[in-house]
Amino acid sequence: MPAGLNRALLTVAGAVVAIVLAIAISSVAIIAAGASPIDAFAAFFDFGETARSVSNGIAAFLNRAVPLFIAGLAVAVGFRMNLFNIGVEGQYRIAAICAAFVGSTFTAPKPIQIAVIIVVAAVVGGAYALIPAIMKVTRGVNEVISTIMLNYIAISLSSYLVRGPFTGERAAGQLTTTTPQLPESAMFPNLNFVFDWFGLLPPTRGGGVWGFLLVAVVLGLVIWVVLERTRFGFNVKASGLNGPAAFASGVNPKKMVIAAMVLSGAIAGLIGLPEILGDKGAFNSNFTAGLGFLGIAVALLGRNKPVGIAIAALLFAFLDRAQGALQIADVPSSVITIIQGVIVLLVVIANEVTNRIALRLEEQRAARQLGTNKPVEVAA
């Protein structure tokens, strides 16, 4: 269908223009900072000179993308239903500490141990998301406020837990408070062997490429199937597209709010696991924060669809990886955040603009068809 093809081409063109523009804008900033944009963009692709640094860089890049992708998925599930779950941030924090602690209390064969940890994380994340969901359906509390507040509460709560009930042994002179170290059977096998396939040196970095990547991929597939193929997914979509219509069709909006929020929270619960199971082996006070907020940007950039979210997560991770490389090239690394923000903005703007152009083209097509219109016969 030519119209459809047209539209697709336009969309691609829009994305390209957006990225070019983003590059142009950040180049201006980089020049203003007295650095060379060429150096800067070279730095993004500069994974180091040695084979070792290249594979380490790739590992850092992929490892960053994994939690971003999961965070994006978590946020997207809510957005699909017009629920704005800002609380992913708090949900993954609480889930991470509980999962890390529970995982450290027993030892079991690897698959069981890891599965238990994942389940605990999902359950805790879902349970923490249940709070705003219940507040919303029973008392009409806006989920934006409640989840913002619960984020702060989660920080304090996890701080209390990691210093109190869930605290673990630590070496003398180590100031980071931490949960007990997970047994070896809890650590997720890495994917370093993949590097061999490509004739690359496996990364040496702690944990290498996190095996949790596979879980994320499976999760993405599952979420795609759930959202696009199941009745539940249909109900989510219907509620998001038109709440009153979904209600009239027999969908219980309260149940849907709870289900979507809990699902979102359960996914959020997994955000911290790649780091814990792949690298740290515990939850500690330096645990990476802020992924929930980045997840919002990733989800929106990926248009709340798993494939889009994957692309967005990879893009964000790719940019983030250059943190060190940029500094080595003497470019202020804060340019990364600027590029990320500009891309989010420009890609959606480009999308709007191309949509409009497509519409106008169709209008012109209509105008051309005017000639073929039968003149209406005038009676009387």
Next chain:
Amino acid sequence: MTRVGKYHLALIGAAALILLLSLVRIMSGQDDLTSSGTFNAALLLAVPIGLAGLGGLWAERAGVVNIGLEGMMVLGTWFAGWAGYQWGPMAALLAGLLGGALGGLIHAVATVTFGVDHIISGVAINLLGPGITRFLSEVLYGEGTSASAKGAGITTSPAISSSAPEVSLPVLSDGPDLLGKLESTHWFLLSDLAGILRGVTHDVNALVILAVLLLPVTYLVLWRTSFGLRLRSAGENPWAAESLGVNVYRIKYLAVVVSGAFAGLGGVFLVFVSNKYVEGQTQGRGFIGLAAMIFGNWRPGGLAAGSSLFGYASGLQLRSSGEVSAVTSFFLFGSLLLLIYIALQVRKLVAPGQPAEVVARGVKDYTVIAAAAAGAILLFWLWRTVETLPSEFVYITPHVLTLLVLLVASQHLRMPKADGVRFRRGDQH
């Protein structure tokens, strides 16, 4: 008629609250509950939240959701610090306003002109704000720059050349300080009132006065002028407004830019408090301001209540450093509130003049009363037994209080009908 009634109800409510606070203070001996210091701190902490919330109010009343307040506030802080160290507080004020307004402008271009989803644009601005400011700091405040010699660093600007003036109410809270004297007597109610009054009138930053004034000004502008009517119409039914010749685009632009400017002003205020820009000093207040605005039902009065509640609880939290923390008195407070609630319910149940079998006296009513009673006893017991709370539980006082108040009173929130809707000229709706 109803409006006056509401107004009176609010007054009575406030009076009852003060009475209750006073009672709790006497019972618990926690003078800080109503001390002037607490209220001074509450004001200090409430103002930036209130300003961010006002920003949100302007945008959302015009139908544009503004989740980017945080980013705009960050821009406000940076520009205030940058201009302030060079040209003084007035310049800081102006630059902060403009910085925030710049964020607002980006949001307006994206959402109004290009019809981008409001949340996406806001999220992008929340990324851009910190990114741009950090970048500017790296460029302008880095090693070897002139600013660096004046005390700037990557994370801070040099100090503002002179600080914003502070004023007090003469005689009452300054000089003879009559209110202060009254407060220190610790009399029931009188001292509490004096403390509250003195707290909000002693050594008040000029910007606080401006910020507080902005609330009634916003009310007057949005609800009493023709401009305000048009602005609100853009948030309620932009198609109707457009069909009546209102330039909805222009209104939305203005509203969102003003929104950014207010968020920026909140940033300026933070800079004035610390006398310089400090990276990260907004601390998520943009989000909390947004929450306060929703809490306040998209109205200036409600917003003031929301940010005051948050400011008060934060102030009390930050000031509770002793062994027995004032925060535990909230248990007593809650217990008393529940008792009052039970009393009201019971009175309603036994009210005469209704045939007993017809009175709506479901199981639910009894369960609610029983639960309230249990809650009251539990809270009272907690208050009696808990000496010190783990500090982590003290930090969350403001957030928990906000959630609790919302649970009780959030049924009747009503946001502007076309809030967050993308509006295109000529489209049908």
Next chain:
Amino acid sequence: MSSDTLAAVQPAVELEGITKRFPGVVANHDIRITVEPGTVHAIVGENGAGKSTLMKILYGMQKPDEGTIKVNGREVTFRTPSDAIDVGIGMVHQHFMLADNFTVLENIVLGAEPTKAGVLDTGKARARIAQLASSHGLRVDPDALVEDLGVGDRQRVEILKVLYRGARILILDEPTAVLVPQEVEELFQNLRELKADGLTVIFISHKLDEVLNIADAITVIRRGTTVASVNPAEVTARRLAELMVGSELPTPETRESTVREDVTLSVSRLTMEAGGFRPVPKGTSVGLYVDKLREEGKRLLLDDVSFDIHAGQILGVAGVEGNGQSELIEAIMGMRPAHGTITLGGVDISAWSTLKRREAGIGYIPEDRHRQGLLLEASLWENRVLGHQTRPPARSGIWVDRRASKADTERIVKEYDVRTPSVDTLALALSGGNQQKLIVGREMSGEPSFLIAAHPTRGVDVGAQAAIWDHLRNARAAGLAVLLISADLDELIGLSDTIRVILRGRLVAELDPSDVTPERLGGYMTGAIAGTEET
């Protein structure tokens, strides 16, 4: 001013060669209309003929692709509605353009506010509105919230809005669609007064008797083009209809009764409070409790509503909008809790969820298809699934059976003559009539035993209307019980086996459609004729 003398020579509005294209549609094509000042000029045409588009062009809301507009003899180009307002044109839109959360006064003055030093001068506005209201017989309460108003009041607010701006040329786009005959007559009285004051009215309707009643001149539009200009004195409704559609108007006659013995749906003592549902206390009967509510002066949205619908029966409910029809539907669908009992085929379904009721065989054609009936941004087959998620063919285990759903959508498209390129097309790409046919087809699937049809043909063109009526009639003959709610009294009288009138939440009259006229029905609906309380 000399405008009056000028007006005698110059036409108030002259449209020349107006053409407007939308993607895939030519809404207006070479339209020519001349409107004389001080007249009521009617524009008629079937759905989608392009009337609203033309008026939006005249009001500056849309730009014509070609053509010129002259107002009072002077050529004008409008960029925004304010340009049109400036030359004295005002428009009342087909769909209300009111801010619900604003007061009447605020809605009226918006965009033309009287101010004192920038502050809204409500005193002045109020005085002006009072003066306009009294001089044109349009009574309103300026301080009422619009959301509390009924449709008639809203219509008056819309007209006041226009008059308030000093418009001399009024465009009314289907103002009567939601009014009952009495209100229509009231409106026409207003229009005549306006005309007497020298104002020009452009009036759009597809109700031909109304047009003949009020208009001084009539222009007929068909498929975006002006096909005739006629003098109402010289034309019959029949002739006008033929001009519009090129064929005769269909009628919804269904005389021979198919009503069977068995009761399909029985509603008894249905009552709904305005302030939100509270369960009846233990040990109290619903009746006692409701009596108490009534005693306390609580407003009841539904007040003791009882009726039975037999298999093969169409029960029509007539009523001015906002008298409890929506609430009745929502209560039966289980979307809103109410007191009382509802049984379907003898089974008490009062406590059932909406989903369960649908599964039990209740179909629902909602009154607002865009709000409650469709996912506009989803494909047709997905819209087919809506409401049938748990039933075949859409369901297979936890999955949505895409293949079967698509196949069944194809069936609906064929059987119901839904004009669409494919079942993967997005619903928003269909015209209103085709959307409605899809909904009717969907709700008739799965062999429902009872159907709620709310305004099943509202805003649907003549062809689609006839098709929908046929489908309803056939299903009725096959034993379907139907609750029909419609503002189109002809439709109501023509289709129903029994008509009940709802007024302020009460069923006030039971009428036999074979001996009731729209006028008399309107009398019951407005309370002008006291109800024949049910026995």
Next chain:
Amino acid sequence: ACGGGDGGTSASTQPSSGASSEAPKGGLKVGLAFDVGGRGDKSFNDAAYAGLEKAKTELNADIKELSPAADGSNRGDLLRQLADAGYNPIIGVGFAYGDDIKKTAAEYPDVQFAVVDSASNGPNVTGLLFAEEQGSYLAGVAAATKSKSGHVGFVGGVENDLIKKFQAGFVMGVKSVKPDMKIDIKYLTPDGDFSGFKAPDKGKVAAEKMFQDGADIVYHAAGDSGLGVFQAAAAAKKKAIGVDSDQRQTVKETDLQAVIMTSMLKRVDVGVFEFVKAFQGGAKGGSNTVYDLKVDGVGLSTTGGEIDDIKDKLDAAKKDIVDGKVTVPSKP
């Protein structure tokens, strides 16, 4: 204030700077990874950088310093990038590097690492530890001696174990002078929420309350939030004690300078420089270097001369600690 500390209590040898047996041939390349906030924070990170710069000028080192992302998620990656780029030794600034240094050091056994504020956890890792509690003890002694009201305060930025060391030392120092002294203690944010180091307004509110309650000297370990403490002190016409660097010099506002009675110095610059120097001398990791009072790795600043009059008392207290007569706990 203090001279450069030389050597650590447990550092094995003290080789002279020139004589290097195993120093890399192609010149000295020192890499340093900052804590969150990065270079230019006029505080902890900059102190480390000062040491690095000194190494550059005095030891002719080629230096590279990297700042982590705002969420600190890439600390380990920065270390690896430095190692891959051939830097050796590599220093991680801040206890948060503890874990990452451990892993990276294992991956790069040929590279020497150091971590500030955390203990050695590998054969090629040197822990650069500071006895903050000892310095804080002196601050406590100074505060207690100078206090007229018998009431002092402590404001911590983030309630983590590092800052608790400051609190522990301070409290003990105060009690050593007057056991019944009232000490208010307040932290601004819980562990894990590092915004407490960037919240001058919160610092101000917390300190204000202490002054209102009668405290006349407040000690802060709250990063940029300390500014608020100084402001509260200035408004109440009371005194404050700064931290990390000589804040009477680094703070540029004159009205605030006046309230800073003294600052508890933590010579991260010395630590960094000495480590590089030792590395050049061929020193190997696997142990901690403790910068305590003995080596003047911590201490009190005297700018402004406000504690000159109690110098004897402070010296005595210092001597007690150095001699081991008093052991200061690092936990409250």
